[in-house]
Amino acid sequence: MKAQEIRTKSVEDLNSQLKDLKAELFNLRFQLAINQLENPMRIKAVKKDIARIKTVLRETEMREGA
Structure with missing residues (x-):
């Protein structure tokens, strides 16, 4: 997901997606703990x-507060 795509969404959409x-x-993380995780790089992508x-x-x- 790109930052430009995120900026076009509403705050409600962003909160639900978060x-x-x-x-x-x-x-x-649960799958990682029980050794059933197929793609460990997915954790990094989700964190980003x-x-x-x-x-x-x-x-x-910050924009709304200013």
Whole structure:
């Protein structure tokens, strides 16, 4: 997911997507713990997506506050 794609979405969409990604990360970590994870690089990708979404949400928050 690109930052440009994230910036075009609404805050509600971003919050719901953030919730979904956190749940996916939890499941991936659980799979890693029981040695059933097929693609360990997916954890890294999900973490980066979470960080991108949080960054855009914070930028939006700062813009509205100013």
